[in-house]
Amino acid sequence: MSNESFEVREDIREAQTLPKSVYTDPALFETMKESIFAPSWQFLGDSDRVKVPGQICPDTLLEGYLDEPILLTRDNSDTVHCLANVCTHRGHLVAECGGNQRTLRCRYHGRRFGLDGTFQFMPEFEGVKDFPSEKDNLPRLPLGEWGKFLFASLAPQPAFEEWIAPMRERMAWLPLENFHYSPERTREYLVRANWALYVENYLDALHIPFVHNELNEQLDYQNYRFELFRHSNMILGTASPDEAHFDLPPACSEYGQSIAAYYFWLFPNIMFNFYPWGVSVNVVRPIEIGLTKVVFLRYVWDNKRLGVGVGDDRAVDRVEREDEAVVEATQRGVQSRFYQRGRYSPQREVGTHHFHRLLAEHLTTP
Numbered sequence: 001m002s003n004e005s006f007e008v009r010e011d012i013r014e015a016q017t018l019p020k021s022v023y024t025d026p027a028l029f030e031t032m033k034e035s036i037f038a039p040s041w042q043f044l045g046d047s048d049r050v051k052v053p054g055q056i057c058p059d060t061l062l063e064g065y066l067d068e069p070i071l072l073t074r075d076n077s078d079t080v081h082c083l084a085n086v087c088t089h090r091g092h093l094v095a096e097c098g099g100n101q102r103t104l105r106c107r108y109h110g111r112r113f114g115l116d117g118t119f120q121f122m123p124e125f126e127g128v129k130d131f132p133s134e135k136d137n138l139p140r141l142p143l144g145e146w147g148k149f150l151f152a153s154l155a156p157q158p159a160f161e162e163w164i165a166p167m168r169e170r171m172a173w174l175p176l177e178n179f180h181y182s183p184e185r186t187r188e189y190l191v192r193a194n195w196a197l198y199v200e201n202y203l204d205a206l207h208i209p210f211v212h213n214e215l216n217e218q219l220d221y222q223n224y225r226f227e228l229f230r231h232s233n234m235i236l237g238t239a240s241p242d243e244a245h246f247d248l249p250p251a252c253s254e255y256g257q258s259i260a261a262y263y264f265w266l267f268p269n270i271m272f273n274f275y276p277w278g279v280s281v282n283v284v285r286p287i288e289i290g291l292t293k294v295v296f297l298r299y300v301w302d303n304k305r306l307g308v309g310v311g312d313d314r315a316v317d318r319v320e321r322e323d324e325a326v327v328e329a330t331q332r333g334v335q336s337r338f339y340q341r342g343r344y345s346p347q348r349e350v351g352t353h354h355f356h357r358l359l360a361e362h363l364t365t366p
Contacts, residue, residue: 006360012353016341018360020334023194028363029289036268036362037066039157041164043270043283044082044150045297046181050074054100054115058085058093061141061152064287068154070141071095073104075115082152083117084139094138104138113138147176149281158231166229167264167272173251178301179278185298185313191324193331195269195286196359198294201327202282203233203265203351211322218243218310219260226350231358233351237261237310244309246276260310265351267358275311277302290331294320 006022009015021028042062049057050072061068071085071094087094092108095101103120104113112121117138125131144151144160146168151160191198201207205224209216223238239245239260248255262274271282278301285293296316300306307313333339344353 006363008353008356008360010357012344012346012350015344015353015356017344017352018196018356019341020339022359022363023197023331023334024289026289029194029286031363032286033066035365036359037062037286038154040268041144041151041153041156041160041266041270042066043281043297044070044072044152046148046179046299047080047145047150048148048181049150050080052100053078054102055098056095056101056104056115057098058095061154062285064285064293066154069093070152071104071138072150073115073117079116080143080145080150081116082141082143082150084141086138087111088119088136088138089122116140148179149176163231163266166227166232166234167266170234170253170264171262171274173249174274175301179299182278182298182300185300187296187317187320189294189296189320189324191292191294191327192290193292193324193327194290195284195292196355197327197330197334198284198292198323199265199269200352200355201323201330202263202271203235203355204349205235205351206345206348207326211326212319214315215310215319218315224348228350228354232264232266233354234265235263235351237263239309244276244305265355267355268362273311275305276309277305277311280311280316296320 005019008018044059053074053076055074057072059070059072061070069085071083073081073083075081085094087106087108089106089109089111092106094104094106094113101115104115110123114120117140119132119136141152141154142156142160144164146164209221218240220238220240225236227234227236237260239258243260245258245260248257248259264272269284273280273282278299281297281299283295283297285295287293
């Protein structure tokens with residue numbers, strides 16, 4: 001891969017989009033696992049998954065793509081850990097189900113660990129030299145916390161605080177401790193398109209009046225504003241007259257404005273969509289070169305605001321299905337011999353341009 005082949009110029013007026021190979025090349029899809037997703041921060045849910053000391057919860061980091069077995073634990077000192085869920089003896093899964101435990105014990109050969117991952121005991125190992133060592137502990141994954149929300153990374157770049165800071169600072173007025181997970185409102189969608197096409201469509205304002213008639217009536221398209229940060233960006237959705245919006249406190253920088261939604265995207269595949277009722281955390285999971293699973297995890301803050309505005313479940317589902325249709329058609333289109341690269345709208349596609357530049361940066365960095 002040459003740097004030139006993925007170049008996206010900084011000046012959006014001169015820039016061309018990424019080449020079609022980003023969406024169609026299976027080898028590049030595999031390369032992205034290590035160059036883009038292994039260093040990324042991924043959403044794990046919230047700390048209620050391990051609410052009390054002794055509780056453990058097995059999981060898979062970015063299931064379907066990275067497929068890394070991990071284990072959330074809360075030890076007896078009330079500290080949350082994210083551990084590799086792979087026994088350091090022979091590689092068996094340490095924990096196969098959740099629950100409350102005093103220690104972690106691999107059922108294959110009985111190796112035992114503390115809830116912080118520290119090796120404790122191994123039967124029939126008398127006489128083994130230089131044992132135990134640091135390598136016999138379960139590896140700990142870097143764990144990031146924002147309020148009750150948890151994130152982990154295999155080899156984080158950037159640091160968590162740098163990655164989360166723009167959203168943490170902008171939404172500091174929200175009482176995240178009052179947000180509760182709503183499993184009955186959680187949705188999963190299977191999209192027959194490349195993950196990057198799904199993300200860039202999310203960041204593309206230009207398609208809204210052409211694809212989303214109802215959303216376009218609820219939001220003031222002319223005041224659809226982007227703010228770009230180093231590893232993320234935010235779309236500010238202003239409500240049309242008489243549409244539902246936040247009751248913003250004076251501490252909020254948008255105080256006095258009719259804001260219907262804050263749409264945060266964090267590189268590479270996480271969206272936090274804040275509505276007056278709470279937040280929908282959208283995780284884009286690559287499965288195959290042309291297949292993506294998108295999970296919408298809903299956390300409710302104000303039950304009285306459910307069912308109205310752009311964040312209404314019915315409205316969000318309709319927008320999602322409309323997006324699926326255009327993204328899947330685009331996946332078919334970019335495979336054409338006649339398509340190579342496109343151009344950007346300087347006013348409406350600044351988010352997509354920002355995403356493409358970050359992708360190019362990661363694909364061309366040794």
